[in-house]
Structure formats: structure tokens, C-alpha cells
Amino acid sequence: MKNLRLIFMLLTFATLLVQPAFAADQQSDKEEPVVATMGEDGVQRVDIVGGEYYYKPNHIVVKVNKPVELRVKKAGRFIPHNIIVNAPEAGIDFKVELKSDFQTISFTPTKAGKYAMYCDHQLLWFASHREKGMEGIIEVVE
Ligand SMILES: [Cu+2]
Numbered sequence: 001m002k003n004l005r006l007i008f009m010l011l012t013f014a015t016l017l018v019q020p021a022f023a024a025d026q027q028s029d030k031e032e033p034v035v036a037t038m039g040e041d042g043v044q045r046v047d048i049v050g051g052e053y054y055y056k057p058n059h060i061v062v063k064v065n066k067p068v069e070l071r072v073k074k075a076g077r078f079i080p081h082n083i084i085v086n087a088p089e090a091g092i093d094f095k096v097e098l099k100s101d102f103q104t105i106s107f108t109p110t111k112a113g114k115y116a117m118y119c120d121h122q123l124l125w126f127a128s129h130r131e132k133g134m135e136g137i138i139e140v141v142e
Helices: 002-025
Strands: 044-051 054-056 059-063 068-074 082-087 092-097 103-107 113-118 135-141
Touching: 044 059, 044 082, 092 103
Parallel strands: 044 068, 059 135
Antiparallel strands: 044 054, 068 103, 082 092, 082 113, 113 135
């Protein structure tokens, strides 16, 4: 019993030590929005890389009612990440586990606005990846 309590205390202490280190990993929120590149085929394309604990870029801008191909991949090797947008009202609704190679997510946004993208992974009692900075914005403009 005593050992268990000791282990628990050590783990709690370790958590306190580790959290600020993760926080220092986060990127600034003040990144410039990246406008998707319109191809000659009328498809707008943009790449997003997810890592600990960020998306780069974390704010993308796309035009409404034009198809989008979002290419997504993971930067790190060991920590799992995903990318989620839950805005069916705007035609954007996906949840994709990131891999080391690019995967393409296709959708056509139907409504202007700003929609959150985020990673919902979370390790044990640590803050979720979203809380640690893995979130961003898909901005749909007219
Ligand atoms: Cu993540």
C-alpha cells in the first residue's frame, strides 16, 4: 500500500515537471493565415503538418463552394495525432489519423465562417493535445 502511494506521488510530481516543458514546445498563435493555392483545375490545395503540439500552418483560408484538397501528415514518429473538423453545417466534417506520409482530405466548404480544427488525443491525465496547442482554424471566405 505504501509503495503504491509513493509511486502515485512520484508520478504526480513527474507530471508537474513535464508539463511546462511541453508548454514551451508550443508555437505562437500569431501565425499568418495561409491561403490555399488555387490550381488550374479549380481545386484549392494546402498542406498541414501536425506535431508536438502544433499544426503548421494553424490557420488556413479557403474559398466557399470550391473543392479543397487538404494534404495532412505527421512530423514526429512516436506520438499519435489526428486532425478533426466537425462542421457539417459548412460541408466540412472529418477525423483523420495522421501518418508519416501525406494523406489527402477532400471537401467542398459550403458556408463562410471560421471552423476549428484540432487533435483530440490525450495521454492519461495529461492535458489534451488540443489544450497543448494542437488546434487551428479553417477560415472559409466568399
Ligand atoms: Cu495530437
